[in-house]
Amino acid sequence: MQVTITVNGLPYTREVEPRLLLVHFLRDELNLTGTHWGCDTSNCGVCTVQLDGVPVKSCTVLAVMADGHEVTTVEGLERDGELDAVQKGFMECHGLQCGFCTPGMLLTARWLLDREPHPDEGTIREAISGQLCRCTGYENIVKSIQRAAEL
């Protein structure tokens, strides 16, 4: 099937199999490899992107379902050479180690701060609870998002 998906503001038209997962469309068709793949049961959230501004696990979305929609990936966070506040917050507060969960965390954090500019710790923890991190123990991710809210 032919799909046209707008990714980070640019439209991409591709011929895809109906079974192709969005995560693989982004990684393999568009070479946007910031979006990762960490499990096969929709638990880990390292594949999280924004679909029309809402975080989704792209391993649980077919590429054809994104036809005509807008996707934002980690590669789209930086604008005109300026890092997004969430990117700065994670860097300043050591909110990442191996970096594998980071892209997904950043997109959820961006969504959260768009809806709620100054979330408390409980709100942040709940917002990222669909995303696993094996390195940070979450503490600095919470701080990173709080820092991003200040920036």
Add this chain to the structure above:
Amino acid sequence: MHRKEDARFIRGRGNYVDDVRLPGMLHGAILRSPHAHARILSIDTSAAEAHPKVRAVITGQTLAGLNLAWMPTLSNDVQAVLATDKVRFQGQEVAFVVAEDAYSARDALELIEVDYEPLDAVVDARRALDEDSPVIRDDLEGRTSNRIFDWEAGDRERTDAIFAGAEVTINQDMIYPRVHPAPLETCGAVADFDKVTGKLTVWCPTQAPHAHRTLYALVAGLPEHKIRVISPDIGGGFGGKVGIYPGYVCAIVGSIVTGRPVKWMEDRSENLMATAFARDYHMSGEVAATRDGVIQAIRVKVLADHGAFNGTAQPTKFPAGFFHVFTGSYDLQAAHCEVTGVYTNKAPGGVAYACSFRVTEAVYLVERLIDVLAAELGLDPAELRLRNLLKPDQFPYTSPTGWEYDSGDYIKTMRMAMDIAGYDKLRAEQADKRARGELMGIGISFFTEAVGAGPRKHMDILGLGMADGAELRVHPTGKAVLRVSCQSQGQGHETTFAQIVGHELGIPADDVEVVHGDTDQTPFGLGTYGSRSTPVSGAATAIVARKVRERARLVAAAMLECSPDDLDWQIDESAEGRAGSWAVRGDPASRKSMQEIALAAHSALELPDGVEGHLDAVTVYNPPNLTYPFGAYICVVDVDPGTGQVKVRRFVAVDDCGVRINPMIVEGQIHGGLADGVGMALMQVMAFDEEGNHLGASFMDYLLPTSMECPSWELGETVTPSPHHPLGAKGVGESATVGSPPAVVNAVVDALAPYGIRHADMPLTPANVWRVIQGDPFRTDLAIP
């Protein structure tokens, strides 16, 4: 300073193995055994081969023709790459398909027909040595049982004598259940064999790229200089990426067979089912003590479940790793342990998941036993520890099982943790709550780690001594490149190792590029695991930087026309990024900065005889001893008596890893390890049913802590430098994973004390805790009635 690594990771510009794309690259997928134990009668690959997008189907027979059907393990056993005779665990590799794309490769797996004859499976390690237990490893000549090894340490006679005369003895059986490191990035490889040059390049998230290269040379018969292993950015390792997995060998063979690059990436279920598990120690511990709480001796028997192949990663002479550090932080007269390893119909592994070679098990054992003893004596567990902790003047301390602890100031660290936690107040709060029938628990763990393997006279992996190399080159403009053999998987080596060079040479850390993970570009060494990077490669980095600094002294002397002996090393702390220079003694204005010296070293300056010019050095660091970081952890939990749910309310962690190179990174390491501990204690287990079906093979069942299960960690720090390390630094990466599980379990058991409970096995899930409260605990590792 910010981490250098972050700039790419926050932009999605990391380069992980699945991001590698090569022209003409094919994709592999593995067909796995549905049975835990079965004879293979036949494999029909014809339909898969007929698939239009399939380029090769490889079976054990294909590999047998190349003498690659079996490969050596890190424990001098052999492991099937693709099963030929029979399968020995569920999820074992049976066939490998190479296709034009990953989806087609998976499609083709379903076209392969394998005819199995099921055999009885050995699932319960405690029955592996029964007379009627089927022999799993009938491939090994002369094997008539499932016994892998018997090993012991300590002084049996002395220990038994103390037990015979002891005022008080306690014993407790406990299981450290099988868990899995589950890095978020699974394992995989891209293999590219160039038929023209004969060179094999393998991209692979390996924690030990040089060891992999050597093993590939030995296994595949390829010359070592024609093998290049590239370990790119790794999405977490945690010990799960130390060994060589069959998928790597299959990808290499796939590339050799097809003449094209082949990528193989496992999915999560494959990762959980077939790559290195951790723990699975069945421990029976005893303590001998006086009535007033002086601990005298510990005696332990362990049954170690190693799965179907002994693939455990540890130094050759240590089949149970460093388990015999189990006497912990206490001043004992004697100790003895016996460990028996057995085969079962499960995946291989054992040493992984930040265990420091079985120190997790050792620390869990002793810290649980201390609490059982405290309950027996009616003593507060903090007080019992304070009475028995080693004193600062006892270091270096030789333990009853032969370890020489380098340094420690345990009571200070313990007191700090108790102060941060407000220990006395917590106990008062607990008494109030108990009076009201509420379940609150306080758990303590005081641990001594043993990291930085290791002295090569004792420690090798398959004959490769556990020393690590470092090469440092200062460019003419004073910027530097450091090449090291350790391999970060998120621990921040690119930042901290640059800091070490910066510290030693007086140049900004931003001016130091750290290269690792490419065997063509870096010196030989054994990689990163066992928290060994700082102890070994960190020391190598300091030494090589000091060599460069000494070379710089000679160049500076030529520049200043004085004797090298007349020069003093000066660091200007006020300068941006610390400026280092060699200055004439008594005339500090006459000096040359490292930048000036670097340029001069590459210039027309006339140098003294024997000084070659340029500014570089090479070293290999053979550590004289391990480092022994330590810590005091206190966990506070609330338990719901109606549901058995445990809530970790607080967690205080005071770690002492000697000198902290980068405190921000150290704290991040500790946070992550504490989350591991909460996960293991409360959530994680890989259980099996009686047919050997794996009951934790996805994140639906194998539960990892989220942001909701982790409290906000409360950290403290003491600094007791390692006297033998060039920087005084000790490893720390695994401390929290080692130290935290017993704190959580001790807290839960403490909460359950009103029910008269002295022990419950991990994971303390609501169901398990509830059953324990009912007086009906069950084996968490087995779904066997």
